[in-house]
Amino acid sequence: MLKDLWAVREAVREKNPLVYNITNTVVTNFTANVLLAAGASPIMSEGAAEAEDLARICSVLVLNIGTLHTRQIGYCLKAGEYANKFQKPVVLDPVGVGATAYRNVTAGQILQDVRVALIRGNYGEIGFIAGTAGQVKGVDSADSGLDLPAVKKMAQEYSTLVAATGATDYLTDGQSVMTNATGHELLQMVTGTGCALTSLTGAFLAVADEPRLGVLAALAFYGAAARKAAENSKGPGSFMPKFLDALYNLSYKEFKKAAEDKVALLTEAAAAPAPLEPSAEEGEL
Ligand SMILES: Nc1ncnc2c1ncn2[C@@H]1O[C@H](COP(=O)(O)OP(=O)(O)OP(=O)(O)O)[C@@H](O)[C@H]1O
Ligand SMILES: Cc1ncsc1CCO
Numbered sequence: 001m002l003k004d005l006w007a008v009r010e011a012v013r014e015k016n017p018l019v020y021n022i023t024n025t026v027v028t029n030f031t032a033n034v035l036l037a038a039g040a041s042p043i044m045s046e047g048a049a050e051a052e053d054l055a056r057i058c059s060v061l062v063l064n065i066g067t068l069h070t071r072q073i074g075y076c077l078k079a080g081e082y083a084n085k086f087q088k089p090v091v092l093d094p095v096g097v098g099a100t101a102y103r104n105v106t107a108g109q110i111l112q113d114v115r116v117a118l119i120r121g122n123y124g125e126i127g128f129i130a131g132t133a134g135q136v137k138g139v140d141s142a143d144s145g146l147d148l149p150a151v152k153k154m155a156q157e158y159s160t161l162v163a164a165t166g167a168t169d170y171l172t173d174g175q176s177v178m179t180n181a182t183g184h185e186l187l188q189m190v191t192g193t194g195c196a197l198t199s200l201t202g203a204f205l206a207v208a209d210e211p212r213l214g215v216l217a218a219l220a221f222y223g224a225a226a227r228k229a230a231e232n233s234k235g236p237g238s239f240m241p242k243f244l245d246a247l248y249n250l251s252y253k254e255f256k257k258a259a260e261d262k263v264a265l266l267t268e269a270a271a272a273p274a275p276l277e278p279s280a281e282e283g284e285l
């Protein structure tokens, strides 16, 4: 299992997917650097006039509503329409949904008009779209209690994968639920780590044979890199460059060490994650 996840990480480096981002002004630079460090190719865009061209050449489109301005709404919808037309996967990061009516209406409109392959948000954002809203405090999640049946229903309703991230990441296709807990608390002390993760999941999803495996690989890899970076960090400031280095340098051995026992298939009715069956080949996940 860990080898399958790592194979997706290697495919990102080999295939160098072009990630077309319509994202927020806070995280643009950091997101592009995260994608580059991991071996993907970022392009950030703010112009509706190039939506058709970029949707045609990209590997995946990422829509992020973090600092929405009015023109951006139409641009997101147009880019989404072209990406659907050209059969490119679309990933949505509904930043801050639940916090303002403006974000709620826009996220709803994107989900109504655009076929998305993945929605990645924190617990509060996903809880809001799932209709079990806890309180969303600005763009950070103030809610740790996820209603998993409701999140599965949400994935079914929009025919999409849903990744709800936090101390444990939950990924569902509407049937199964997988969990990942490779992350490190310092990720929460740097703004945009969620947004950059959304774009990275897009890159992984674009090159994976199976989208669900691709997203799980991105979640596990990202957290493992954070764990490595945190080892020698004094705080958020020194963590950030070390995190970029770790996304670039992480070895399979380090990935395996960080991810062992941290990636699981959560059985439907169980309250706690159950480790996946060890594979005969490697005696591990
Ligand atoms: N308490 C925690 N412990 C370990 N890892 C965490 C914790 N909280 C979040 N993470 C990790 O941090 C990353 C970002 O997830 P988070 O849910 O904070 O996104 P977000 O709120 O959308 O972030 P942002 O809006 O700042 O971009 C994920 O990889 C997640 O696994
Ligand atoms: C802080 C912030 N505000 C709008 S978007 C953003 C980046 C984290 O989502």
Ligand SMILES: [Mg+2]
Pocket (backbone or CB within 6 Å): 093, 095, 096, 121, 122, 139, 194, 195
């Ligand atoms: Mg977010």
